Amino acid sequence: MIVKKAVDINGNEITSQSLFMNRRSFVRSAVLAASTAATALVYRRFTASSGKGRAGEKLDLAAPADSATAKPGETGTPGARTVEPQTPYDDITHYNNYYEFSTDKRAVAEKAKDFITRPWTVSVEGLVNNPKTFDLDDFAKLSPLEERVYRHRCVEGWSMVIPWAGFPLSRLLDAVQPNSQAKYVQFETIFDPKQLPNERNKNILDWPYVEGLRLDEALHPLTILATGLYGETLPPQNGAPLRLVVPWKYGFKGIKSIVKIRLVAEQPPTTWNIANAHEYGFYSNVNPHVDHPRWSQAREQRIGESSKRDTLIFNGYAEQVAGLYNGMDLKVYF
Numbered sequence: 587m588i589v590k591k592a593v594d595i596n597g598n599e600i601t602s603q604s605l606f607m608n609r610r611s612f613v614r615s616a617v618l619a620a621s622t623a624a625t626a627l628v629y630r631r632f633t634a635s636s637g638k639g640r641a642g643e644k645l646d647l648a649a650p651a652d653s654a655t656a657k658p659g660e661t662g663t664p665g666a667r668t669v670e671p672q673t674p675y676d677d678i679t680h681y682n683n684y685y686e687f688s689t690d691k692r693a694v695a696e697k698a699k700d701f702i703t704r705p706w707t708v709s710v711e712g713l714v715n716n717p718k719t720f721d722l723d724d725f726a727k728l729s730p731l732e733e734r735v736y737r738h739r740c741v742e743g744w745s746m747v748i749p750w751a752g753f754p755l756s757r758l759l760d761a762v763q764p765n766s767q768a769k770y771v772q773f774e775t776i777f778d779p780k781q782l783p784n785e786r787n788k789n790i791l792d793w794p795y796v797e798g799l800r801l802d803e804a805l806h807p808l809t810i811l812a813t814g815l816y817g818e819t820l821p822p823q824n825g826a827p828l829r830l831v832v833p834w835k836y837g838f839k840g841i842k843s844i845v846k847i848r849l850v851a852e853q854p855p856t857t858w859n860i861a862n863a864h865e866y867g868f869y870s871n872v873n874p875h876v877d878h879p880r881w882s883q884a885r886e887q888r889i890g891e892s893s894k895r896d897t898l899i900f901n902g903y904a905e906q907v908a909g910l911y912n913g914m915d916l917k918v919y920f
């Protein structure tokens with residue numbers, strides 16, 4: 587098993603805004619050197635921001651199973667609630683990757699604010715015994731919602747701790763009963779260029795945004811569909827009304843505003859892999875030993891903290907998920 591040694595690049599693994607825009611390309615240029623000052627400014631702003639200031643509907647958050655007996659940070663699902671300090675609401679909702687609205691993280695919230703998420707349906711189809719189109723009320727029946735406090739590690743080198751509300755994807759899949767040919771799950775974001783303006787521009791990414799998981803990854807108890815954040819309805823910029831969260835994988839696997847879920851036999855195409863297969867793999871499990879071709883993945887900037895920390899294999903969820911990858915080469919985790 588060959589594990590590539592991580593190499594630090596100038597102590598600046600956080601990619602600048604201009605590099606984010608080039609994330610889909612191989613363009614190297616001088617942006618890395620130029621980004622240090624901008625990055626420092628960004629993190630001063632994060633540290634300064636505080637106060638939740640959130641508006642929105644309160645969610646009916648049922649206590650997670652076993653919470654009566656669990657100590658804080660423990661639920662019926664091991665690893666489901668880290669006790670690490672949670673990233674402030676303002677940062678989670680104003681530092682977003684949602685390229686359909688903007689490639690500028692700080693512009694997404696404003697551009698997404700009028701996004702219409704009701705009514706909303708999600709078609710669950712393909713290799714299943716009971717295909718069904720779910721509306722938001724149907725999802726409510728798949729509740730109770732659980733609070734899941736997960737580490738979120740973006741492939742760009744920053745991370746957060748996010749208190750989601752959601753339910754295990756397995757509960758939805760159980761309802762449609764995948765048949766014996768189903769091996770993968772494919773997800774699709776809404777395609778509606780009137781509302782998501784960058785979907786008019788195929789030079790940004792190949793729309794609609796699509797993602798995928800192997801069926802056993804999709805059924806893992808840590809894999810959730812999130813409908814809320816900080817105990818309130820999910821804001822548009824975070825993927826309302828329903829987005830995927832897979833905490834041991836890089837953030838781009840967490841596809842937003844899902845309208846279609848399809849059970850399939852073959853590994854499905856995924857948006858960032860289509861954009862650049864050399865840089866973004868299907869598995870994309872968080873792995874500090876496998877660098878991105880243009881930056882190290884050994885460390886990460888936790889938003890709001892003053893210095894970087896080590897990135898953990900499987901984003902700290904190895905105990906729960908490493909068994910899914912027995913016999914696979916570490917390199918394939920990418």
Ligand SMILES: Nc1nc2c(c(=O)[nH]1)N[C@H]1C(S)=C(S)[C@@H](COP(=O)(O)O)O[C@H]1N2
Nearest residue numbers: 682683684685740775795824837838840842
């Ligand atoms: N449809 C869609 N889903 C998406 C993205 C996107 O651009 N479009 N960005 C991904 C990336 S790179 C990350 S890091 C997370 C960011 O989620 P957040 O803004 O809620 O933190 O969403 C992921 N899901």
Ligand SMILES: [Mo]
Nearest residue numbers: 740741837838
């Ligand atoms: Mo990301």
